[in-house]
Structures are given as C-alpha cells and as structure tokens.
Amino acid sequence: MKTRRTRSQIQVLDLLKQLKSAISAQELYVQLRQRQVSMGLATVYRSLESLKLEGAVQVRTLSSGESLYSLTQEDTHHLTCVRCGSSVVMAECPVHGLESHLTESHHFQIFYHTLEFFGLCEQCQLAEEDSLTATG
Amino acid sequence: MKTRRTRSQIQVLDLLKQLKSAISAQELYVQLRQRQVSMGLATVYRSLESLKLEGAVQVRTLSSGESLYSLTQEDTHHLTCVRCGSSVVMAECPVHGLESHLTESHHFQIFYHTLEFFGLCEQCQLAEEDSLTATG
DNA sequence: TTTACTGCAAAGCATTTGCAGGGCG
C-alpha cells in the first residue's frame, strides 16, 4: 500500500530489524542516539504510529501503560506475572490458523495478534505463601 | 487465598458483576458515584489492583494507555482496528486448553488470558483506499 | 514555491503516591 516512507520511519524500521525484539519508544529513542541517528522523541512516536497503521509494526501495551514495538512478522507470546510484571516468552501459538477465518467472518484485514496469559510466576506464588504464613 | 476484602473492594466487585463488561477505572469511579457509592478515584485504583493480584479481576490495556477491568471469568476476545481503535468482540477462543499445559510447563499459576487481533476494520480499509485515490 | 517532516517544549491523561484524617478491630 502506502510505500511513501520518511527517512525517520526507515531509520526506526532498520533499528527494529536489527534488534529483533520488542522495545519501548523511549528506549528506541536512546538506542538511535547511541547509533548517531539522533532524532526527536516526538518523531520516534510519529514514525511508530505511521508504521503501525501500515501494519509494518506491532504493539504490545504493558499494564504500566508503556508500549513495546516490534516488527509484525514476529509471533511471540507471553506469560506475564500480575504481581512482579515479569514476562516469559512462550513458544506455542494455537491461534494462527484463525486469522484467515476472521478476515472473512468479520471483514477485518488482520495485521497481527497478541496472546498473553496472566497469573503468578513461581517466585511470586512462593512470596504469596510466605506473606500469608507471616501474617497468619 | 487472601479473602480479607475491604468494603471498597467489595463495592467495586459488585459493580463489575452487575456490568458484566469491561470498564475503565475512571468510568467505574463515575458509575459508583451515580449509584450513591461514592469513593475516591485513588481508592478505585487501589481496589482494582488488589483484586487483580487475587486473580478476581482481569485487565486489558488499550493502546491509548487506558486499562479496562472486568471479572476474570469472562472469556471475551477482540478484533481491534489500529486506525480507529474500534473493537469487535469475537466468539472463538482456541486457547483455553493451553492453560493447564502452561501451568505445568512454566510453573505459572494462570488467572486468565487475553487474545486480541489487530488490523483494519472494514470502514477503515475503505477510508484507506479513498485517501490513496484522492492524493494520487 | 509548496508541502510535508522534524525538533522542541508545553500540554494532556491515566495512574500512582504522600500524607493526614477516620473507621474498625
């Protein structure tokens, strides 16, 4: 579709390709500086927004309100602890086959999906028990 | 587990039960007022945080940064447009069976999961085409 | 020249936190 890309968009995209993992806009801004590709924070956000609309970039918003950006082709899902916020990547993805189906049934042009499980990690389950034991 | 619930927590939980759909903390605050169950906004947030830790309440954070809360038992997933932000509820959930498996393989105590597809809704696909035609 | 992109700084908004008052055990 819209292939008109600004230089900033290309630079952001290039960095995302190199990183191969999700990163926040703020962190992206820092990383760009370190690579002598200085650009304003607002421009980072604007570039990400455009790339998102194209479907080139996908977003995962943490419960902290911070968003992590990555290339759309990645199909990585998470197991997230509601207590400490730590995330573990999981290999399984039983959902992919559903996309084409949804395209037809809901007339949606699907770019990507997110799948995330929430609960308590092992460490926090133990901490939970400890605190219960301690206070009664 | 920790069954000690404050009055505020109970009131929040009661409202969530009545609503049976996800709602933001801000909106929850307003709704409580309307029902003569006035409580400070900070208390709403603190109650939701506690309920979340228990696993009684689940959260879905929108890309706007706003979070929507609902009872954990609901298993509702979404098709979200990255352009206009509209969400459609989808009936399918091919993931449920995975939870018990993950509990064992990753030692996670899973409360719930979120599954969300992102792309362009029909309306925005059309708008996209229009804008391309218009500008060249 | 005309339009679109960029940087900077200010503004916006949801959420969190400090602190003092109040309720419950």
Add this chain to the structure above:
DNA sequence: CGCCCTGCAAATGCTTTGCAGTAAA
C-alpha cells in the same frame, strides 16, 4: 489504642500536540 483504609491533591511518566524552522519534490 493501634493499624489499615480512604480521600485529596500533588507528582509521575508515557504520549501527543502546537508551532516555527527545514528539507524535499
């Protein structure tokens, strides 16, 4: 009497926006 809960208001942090300068077509 002591501790936890609560409200209010201030603070925080990510993201967005207004505006003027700049680069590109």
